[in-house]
Amino acid sequence: MKNSEIIKPTLLDYAILGLIQDKALSGYAIRKLFEDTSLGNYSSSPGTIYPALKRLQKFELVKKNIQSKFTKPCFEITPNGVLILQKWFSKPIEKIEVEKKTSELLLRFAFMESLVNKKQKILFLTTFRDLLNMYIKELQTYYHEASDKMPLHGRLAFQYGIDANKTTLKWCKKAISQIG
Amino acid sequence: MKNSEIIKPTLLDYAILGLIQDKALSGYAIRKLFEDTSLGNYSSSPGTIYPALKRLQKFELVKKNIQSKFTKPCFEITPNGVLILQKWFSKPIEKIEVEKKTSELLLRFAFMESLVNKKQKILFLTTFRDLLNMYIKELQTYYHEASDKMPLHGRLAFQYGIDANKTTLKWCKKAISQIG
């Protein structure tokens, strides 16, 4: 697998890379983390995790680490894997991600701890905040002109959208103050 | 396709059924609704919607309605389709849905408007509320005993989880008062 090939990891791939970025883990340990923690909505079944680990090995983003017959093999991230993570972290936030993929952005931020410097973190959060602000304004504008024509359930669903984004915005501001 | 066969619609299938439940729509109109509205995170590309419509026709949940050569064909829900929707609406809320699939529950509720009676809607919302309350307590308990051992980003991600669920809880209460 050459470096030059374009690798497009899935979200699950990123989540695995994020988990093992500073400590090698066994396949089972990774699986358990997905199952036990509220780590997104990613599947934790063997049929998902093990093929993903195989895929990541094929692309040389993780390495299976066999020390001896008596210790169980662990998966550790490779330098290539770190690069892929860093590329993911520094990718500019897109409008569509803010509007439809909030949880992905949260996942990205959650794994930034040690590989990203403070300045970059703040940039990520402030961009996120600004885009959220814009999006919420759009939603509210639309709501004000259309809510009286919407059925009750439509209105409630729409309100949920606004509320949820406002919560994310508040969180953003909180995170900025805690990082900075 | 016999009724006796077990049909397991995808979320996208449900979303389409929900959209056409009271008004037949063309394939393109459905596609546009997915694209324009913040209707979940479902794909709106032709390669997703048209195969889904085909699938729904195969299962006799929707019917292609060709009136003449001059009006474009529309898709309308069949009695079977209505049954499937109703079964979906009345399915008891599971713990795992509250914990990891909030958006699915919101989608379910959003489409309940005309096919579900008030009592059932209230039951849905109060169950949702109670399960959320329990879940938030669990999260907070865990947070209080583990937050000092968590890295900053882990703590922030965890706080986001709590904040988001609290927002959903508030929305639940608001919805109950507006429905009741």
Added chain:
DNA sequence: GCGCACATGTAATTGGTTACATGATTGA
């Protein structure tokens, strides 16, 4: 007449789900 949005599809690839399979270890 050109470009854009309307409008409807198909095909290849691939990741995820579900179910199956297997064996080791540990505690009641």
Added chain:
DNA sequence: TCAATCATGTAACCAATTACATGTGCGC
């Protein structure tokens, strides 16, 4: 010793993504 959990996988199926393909109709 029996059950549960640890632990690691495989195989069949299917839905979603991406890219391609095609034609219409409208406005500038």
